[in-house]
Amino acid sequence: MSLDLKVDGQSEDRAEGYAQGILGTPMDRPDGEAKVTGAATYAADEVPEGCLVGMLVRAPGHGRIEVLNLDEVRNSDGVRAVIRDPRMIRNAAQGTANQAPVQGVDKADYIGQPVALVVAESFETARHAAHSLKLRTDGSPGIVNPEDAEPEGEPDTTTGDLDGAMSSAAHSVDVIYTTASSVSAAMEPHATLAWWDGDRLTVRSALQMLKYNRNELADSLEIDPENVRLLAPFVGGGFGSKLGISADAVAAAIAAKELGRPVQVVQHRRQVFETVTRRSETRQRIRLAADAEGRLSGIGHESLVSNLPGEGFAEPVAQATHFAYGGAHRVIGERLARLNRPAAGSVRAPGEAVGVTAFECAMDELASDVGIDPVELRLRNIPDKDPESGIPFSSHMLERSLREGAERFGWAARDVAPRARREGEWWIGTGMAAAFRVNLMMEAEARIALSPEGAVVETDMTDIGTGTYAILTQIAGEALGLPADRVEVRLGDTTFPPGSGSGGSFGAATTGNAVWLAAQEIRQAIAQRMNCDEADLTLKDGTAICGNESRPIAELLDGGSLNGHGHVTAGDAFSDVRQSTFGAHFAEVAVNDVTGEVRVRRMQGTFACGRILNEKTARSQCHGGMTWGIGMALTEGLTHDRRDGHIVNRDFAEYHMAVNADVPPLDVHLLEERDPWSGPLQAKGLGELGICGAGAAVLNAVHHACGVRVRDMPATPDRVL
Numbered sequence: 001m002s003l004d005l006k007v008d009g010q011s012e013d014r015a016e017g018y019a020q021g022i023l024g025t026p027m028d029r030p031d032g033e034a035k036v037t038g039a040a041t042y043a044a045d046e047v048p049e050g051c052l053v054g055m056l057v058r059a060p061g062h063g064r065i066e067v068l069n070l071d072e073v074r075n076s077d078g079v080r081a082v083i084r085d086p087r088m089i090r091n092a093a094q095g096t097a098n099q100a101p102v103q104g105v106d107k108a109d110y111i112g113q114p115v116a117l118v119v120a121e122s123f124e125t126a127r128h129a130a131h132s133l134k135l136r137t138d139g140s141p142g143i144v145n146p147e148d149a150e151p152e153g154e155p156d157t158t159t160g161d162l163d164g165a166m167s168s169a170a171h172s173v174d175v176i177y178t179t180a181s182s183v184s185a186a187m188e189p190h191a192t193l194a195w196w197d198g199d200r201l202t203v204r205s206a207l208q209m210l211k212y213n214r215n216e217l218a219d220s221l222e223i224d225p226e227n228v229r230l231l232a233p234f235v236g237g238g239f240g241s242k243l244g245i246s247a248d249a250v251a252a253a254i255a256a257k258e259l260g261r262p263v264q265v266v267q268h269r270r271q272v273f274e275t276v277t278r279r280s281e282t283r284q285r286i287r288l289a290a291d292a293e294g295r296l297s298g299i300g301h302e303s304l305v306s307n308l309p310g311e312g313f314a315e316p317v318a319q320a321t322h323f324a325y326g327g328a329h330r331v332i333g334e335r336l337a338r339l340n341r342p343a344a345g346s347v348r349a350p351g352e353a354v355g356v357t358a359f360e361c362a363m364d365e366l367a368s369d370v371g372i373d374p375v376e377l378r379l380r381n382i383p384d385k386d387p388e389s390g391i392p393f394s395s396h397m398l399e400r401s402l403r404e405g406a407e408r409f410g411w412a413a414r415d416v417a418p419r420a421r422r423e424g425e426w427w428i429g430t431g432m433a434a435a436f437r438v439n440l441m442m443e444a445e446a447r448i449a450l451s452p453e454g455a456v457v458e459t460d461m462t463d464i465g466t467g468t469y470a471i472l473t474q475i476a477g478e479a480l481g482l483p484a485d486r487v488e489v490r491l492g493d494t495t496f497p498p499g500s501g502s503g504g505s506f507g508a509a510t511t512g513n514a515v516w517l518a519a520q521e522i523r524q525a526i527a528q529r530m531n532c533d534e535a536d537l538t539l540k541d542g543t544a545i546c547g548n549e550s551r552p553i554a555e556l557l558d559g560g561s562l563n564g565h566g567h568v569t570a571g572d573a574f575s576d577v578r579q580s581t582f583g584a585h586f587a588e589v590a591v592n593d594v595t596g597e598v599r600v601r602r603m604q605g606t607f608a609c610g611r612i613l614n615e616k617t618a619r620s621q622c623h624g625g626m627t628w629g630i631g632m633a634l635t636e637g638l639t640h641d642r643r644d645g646h647i648v649n650r651d652f653a654e655y656h657m658a659v660n661a662d663v664p665p666l667d668v669h670l671l672e673e674r675d676p677w678s679g680p681l682q683a684k685g686l687g688e689l690g691i692c693g694a695g696a697a698v699l700n701a702v703h704h705a706c707g708v709r710v711r712d713m714p715a716t717p718d719r720v721l
């Protein structure tokens with residue numbers, strides 16, 4: 001049996017009456033000890049007897065690839081194969097499209113594209129042989145810089161007369177912001193172990209979205225998805241880079257089939273930088289037209305982003321601009337430059353991470369121009385319904401985020417004018433920004449088996465470091481009245497029911513609702529055995545209570561077990577309501593007057609995302625997003641060689657993420673709310689909200705400190721001076 005729910009309207013808050021008291025608590029991760037002691041099996045951690053090692057080979061240039069010494073390398077000691085199979089090249093760009101790749105091994109569209117796999121008896125031999133392979137390319141780089149391309153596409157929203165609104169506005173801003181190309185290289189590199197049993201393929205890999213990845217791999221290999229089993233019980237970070245399968249997975253599977261032995265392929269860090277999808281650089285023209293009080297009459301947000309020829313993804317920069325603020329005259333949308341740079345794809349909060357950040361900087365410029373407080377400017381422009389479609393918001397928490405965040409940060413004490421505070425050679429300033437991120441719901445299934453020992457939850461959902469093991473334990477434990485140590489969650493195996501996968505911030509709420517439905521089916525069965533209504537049933541610490549009757553759940557099982565299966569799908573609720581998460585960022589920075597160095601001194605983030613499922617893992621997501629925002633604002637960016645587009649800084653020494661020394665204590669304030677449109681758990685996506693706009697608070701603080709508007713991110717010292 002199965003309990004199916006299509007979320008296309010409002011749901012009751014079904015977790016409200018539960019008694020176990022673990023949902024929402026800052027419970028430690030049940031998988032934490034396994035992770036920190038090295039017992040957790042990540043993609044490269046299993047090396048079976050007789051396993052061969054494959055090393056990918058990167059294209060050194062563009063165009064047709066010729067291998068000059070193929071036989072020599074193939075026949076060298078310890079080498080088992082040099083594979084150049086047209087099926088093998090895969091990058092993560094398609095994400096959830098379930099498709100085979102668009103690149104091949106014969107022709108390189110970008111420098112760093114995998115063009116061969118060398119397979120050997122040992123890692124050292126494979127690496128040496130891969131380095132010995134002599135490759136010649138004959139092509140020209142093509143177009144590698146955005147300004148040289150003829151962009152595709154048109155703005156998707158054009159209403160009213162923005163030019164007219166701009167020229168008649170009491171205050172207007174017309175600015176261009178740029179953000180750098182950036183990488184989503186997670187701590188765990190992309191890695192795969194593949195082996196075959198006849199026609200059946202098993203792959204252990206670093207992946208976010210198993211049910212889609214299985215189809216992608218099957219499509220690449222031209223085999224039946226039924227014959228593919230994927231394993232990803234632990235994943236060391238994703239950020240979008242593992243949404244789709246990568247070249248290591250396809251190549252390892254091909255090699256294992258050809259050689260009849262298990263094959264492991266681990267991408268080294270520089271390969272990860274080139275083969276996983278980057279976040280496109282953006283050039284954003286933002287126009288704001290406002291009346292004397294700062295009320296917006298017009299909004300323009302037009303961006304240029306890039307991707308490889310043939311790739312389907314275009315960074316949706318203005319995704320939140322469509323609903324963030326009112327204003328009748330609007331020109332909003334993206335255009336795409338086709339560039340021979342490494343492929344672009346979804347990176348944490350695709351769209352809003354860079355779009356909200358630049359837009360919120362422009363809003364700060366408008367506040368300066370109008371001469372009002374930037375918090376007040378946002379408050380004056382909160383729409384009471386979706387500004388483009390006219391439909392209501394499912395919930396709207398921006399005002400509360402702004403007010404509570406400002407209060408916690410001590411915003412009221414701020415000097416109005418910039419360059420007002422100085423300590424020695426440092427200018428001190430504060431800045432703020434709003435945060436928005438669309439909320440998504442997907443399809444997911446999960447099952448629970450309840451036995452006298454406790455509950456076992458199974459779904460192919462992943463935990464990419466976000467805390468899935470913890471929150472699914474809490475949801476099942478809460479609904480079934482079991483303490484956390486009597487709930488076991490099993491993830492990351494396609495033999496389990498298909499979960500939503502981890503992406504787009506939808507994992508916790510979507511798969512969480514599927515687990516809740518599975519538990520609900522079991523609750524109904526228990527209620528039946530207790531002869532009571534499920535709604536009147538209390539389950540706590542292994543005991544079922546109804547009216548005056550109280551019985552151990554184990555006794556009700558009567559020596560057997562109870563099984564529940566939940567299946568949640570997203571209906572068309574989004575045509576009735578606009579659903580988003582909201583927040584506010586506040587930052588204090590010091591800017592060195594001599595060197596242009598910026599130090600973030602403190603930062604506050606207030607976020608509203610429906611029910612908080614685990615207070616600790618939720619907070620950690622926000623810390624991560626805010627940290628990334630600091631990097632986006634100040635240090636982080638891929639540098640592409642202007643001659644051939646290749647990534648110059650392709651390791652963690654040269655690519656400057658914000659690290660401990662760059663990040664002050666971060667104050668995170670979670671606003672509990674219930675959004676009835678987000679399913680019975682009333683939780684919404686949280687993972688990506690923290691990065692949206694965070695960098696704008698930092699850059700706006702830089703302006704407040706020293707009076708300099710940096711419109712090109714990252715604001716490295718040369719741009720601040």
Ligand code: MOS
Pocket residue numbers: 208238239240241243346347348349350502503504505
């Ligand atoms: Mo996210 S960029 O959808 O992993």
